[in-house]
Amino acid sequence: MNAQPAASLFIDGHPVEGEGAALPVLYPYTGEEIASLREASGDQVAQACQIAASAQPAWAVLAPVERGRVLIRAAAIIRERNEELSRLETLDTGKPIQETLVADWESGAQALEFFGGLAASITGQMIPLGRDWAYTRREPLGVCAGIGAWNYPSQIACWKAAPALVMGNAMVYKPSEETPLGALKLAEILLEAGLPEGVYNVVQGRGQVGAALTTDPNVAKVSLTGSVPTGRRVYTAAAEGMRHVTMELGGKSPLIVFDDANLEDAVSAAMLANFYSSGQICSNGTRVFLQEGIREAFLDRLAERVRNVRMGDPLDPETQHGPIVSPAQAEKIRAAIAAGEAEGAQLLCGGPGEGAFIPPTVFTDASDEMTITRDEIFGPVMTTLAFYDEQEVVCRANATGYGLAAGVFTQDLTRAHRVVGRLEAGTCWINTYNLTPVEMPFGGVKQSGLGRENSAAAIEHYSQLKSVYVGMGGVDAPY
Numbered sequence: 001m002n003a004q005p006a007a008s009l010f011i012d013g014h015p016v017e018g019e020g021a022a023l024p025v026l027y028p029y030t031g032e033e034i035a036s037l038r039e040a041s042g043d044q045v046a047q048a049c050q051i052a053a054s055a056q057p058a059w060a061v062l063a064p065v066e067r068g069r070v071l072i073r074a075a076a077i078i079r080e081r082n083e084e085l086s087r088l089e090t091l092d093t094g095k096p097i098q099e100t101l102v103a104d105w106e107s108g109a110q111a112l113e114f115f116g117g118l119a120a121s122i123t124g125q126m127i128p129l130g131r132d133w134a135y136t137r138r139e140p141l142g143v144c145a146g147i148g149a150w151n152y153p154s155q156i157a158c159w160k161a162a163p164a165l166v167m168g169n170a171m172v173y174k175p176s177e178e179t180p181l182g183a184l185k186l187a188e189i190l191l192e193a194g195l196p197e198g199v200y201n202v203v204q205g206r207g208q209v210g211a212a213l214t215t216d217p218n219v220a221k222v223s224l225t226g227s228v229p230t231g232r233r234v235y236t237a238a239a240e241g242m243r244h245v246t247m248e249l250g251g252k253s254p255l256i257v258f259d260d261a262n263l264e265d266a267v268s269a270a271m272l273a274n275f276y277s278s279g280q281i282c283s284n285g286t287r288v289f290l291q292e293g294i295r296e297a298f299l300d301r302l303a304e305r306v307r308n309v310r311m312g313d314p315l316d317p318e319t320q321h322g323p324i325v326s327p328a329q330a331e332k333i334r335a336a337i338a339a340g341e342a343e344g345a346q347l348l349c350g351g352p353g354e355g356a357f358i359p360p361t362v363f364t365d366a367s368d369e370m371t372i373t374r375d376e377i378f379g380p381v382m383t384t385l386a387f388y389d390e391q392e393v394v395c396r397a398n399a400t401g402y403g404l405a406a407g408v409f410t411q412d413l414t415r416a417h418r419v420v421g422r423l424e425a426g427t428c429w430i431n432t433y434n435l436t437p438v439e440m441p442f443g444g445v446k447q448s449g450l451g452r453e454n455s456a457a458a459i460e461h462y463s464q465l466k467s468v469y470v471g472m473g474g475v476d477a478p479y
């Protein structure tokens with residue numbers, strides 16, 4: 001299989017070959033090399049940021065509706081090419097084609113469409129001050145750096161590009177070194193949709209390329225999707241230059257199932273919240289708290305349904321569960337499963353699997369102190385925990401440094417709202433899980449991050465306010 005792009009980087013509207021270290025792209029299902037890229041050199045990162053800085057002012061002075069039109073055209077191109085793009089996404093990530101066809105580029109297209117449509121309605125405030133008055137202008141930041149994780153490469157690229165570009169910023173984007181192909185396609189599509197050259201650029205590389213981007217003097221903002229340890233490093237480096245940040249980081253989110261929950265829906269949600277994308281989703285509800293009255297029935301039904309999950313070739317439309325993105329990530333997940341067993345949790349189903357595949361895995365008899373309950377695994381591993389009452393489960397759900405997401409299943413809506421009001425999480429779901437429509441803000445609290453993606457809230461994180469005081473009379477001076 002060949003997925004070789006025209007060149008590794010995209011700078012100033014053109015494919016450009018990287019001058020840094022080799023970056024092979026492997027298809028997770030077979031391990032076969034599907035593209036041979038090169039990282040950007042330090043000079044190329046600086047050049048991309050300089051070009052973005054030069055291109056940004058002309059883009060920013062366009063009428064917002066014109067910028068929006070470019071994004072809306074890009075969304076239409078993505079939809080026309082969804083099949084081809086989804087296949088590439090599957091080759092890049094190993095995710096089943098039945099997922100990438102509906103969830104990945106489509107979610108990116110929705111972000112471009114949403115922010116494109118919002119463009120013309122972003123206004124400032126008029127503030128009456130008696131004789132005088134003031135107004136505010138929402139202005140772009142300049143050059144925004146985007147740094148992505150490997151689990152949703154096209155979605156992450158679009159979620160960052162759409163609000164940044166619509167506000168008149170330019171962007172230099174570095175995808176994950178594991179999944180570098182989708183962002184290059186986005187650069188081509190944006191150009192075809194009418195984005196001026198140099199406004200959206202792509203550099204490739206591992207952590208040190210991301211670090212160079214974070215501290216480049218032309219960069220005013222860094223938006224990272226990644227793990228908490230990387231987030232700490234990037235936030236610290238960005239602070240030195242007083243740069244704005246958005247941090248979309250990891251989680252260990254609770255999914256609470258009360259006795260009165262609809263059993264079938266709760267099991268469906270728990271499976272989606274742990275096994276979709278082979279469990280490689282930041283907001284997954286990996287700590288499933290089961291109230292004592294429903295626990296046994298829930299586990300029986302879960303085990304029954306997990307047995308029917310179809311694992312295999314990600315390009316087969318029938319496949320529901322694909323390989324893990326890389327051998328290194330598969331090893332980390334296996335180490336977590338081994339730790340769970342060593343610490344006394346019981347495997348209801350699944351286990352370490354073989355090669356690139358780790359089957360849907362469920363632990364029972366786990367406690368809050370175990371490694372599998374405390375640490376993000378980022379793989380298809382669900383930890384189930386028993387609980388008795390509401391007060392207890394809220395305390396235990398919050399007893400984590402993470403705060404990305406949480407879910408509650410109950411038919412008692414008064415209780416549902418009371419509980420989500422007390423959960424320390426940026427995004428909560430009631431009687432569903434992991435739905436992230438573009439209309440709804442998405443992001444974490446505590447160690448899981450800062451800022452929000454999606455919705456009008458994202459605009460605040462890609463712009464700054466200027467206040468203008470207008471004097472309408474003479475100037476009173478005591479001198």
Ligand SMILES: NC(=O)c1ccc[n+]([C@@H]2O[C@H](COP(=O)([O-])OP(=O)(O)OC[C@H]3O[C@@H](n4cnc5c(N)ncnc54)[C@H](O)[C@@H]3O)[C@@H](O)[C@H]2O)c1
Nearest residue numbers: 148149150175176206207210211226227230248249250282
């Ligand atoms: N909250 C969210 O929206 C969200 C979404 C997807 C994934 N994630 C999180 O991402 C993690 C998995 O992704 P990953 O393994 O790619 O994460 P990671 O932290 O290893 O890498 C993320 C990105 O940061 C880059 N990077 C690494 N070191 C850097 C440095 N010092 N300076 C700048 N950039 C650097 C990497 O090259 C990569 O592009 C999980 O923790 C997951 O929860 C969060």
Ligand SMILES: O=CCc1c[nH]cn1
Nearest residue numbers: 152281282283434436
């Ligand atoms: O991976 C994190 C972001 C996300 C959640 N659901 C879909 N994408």
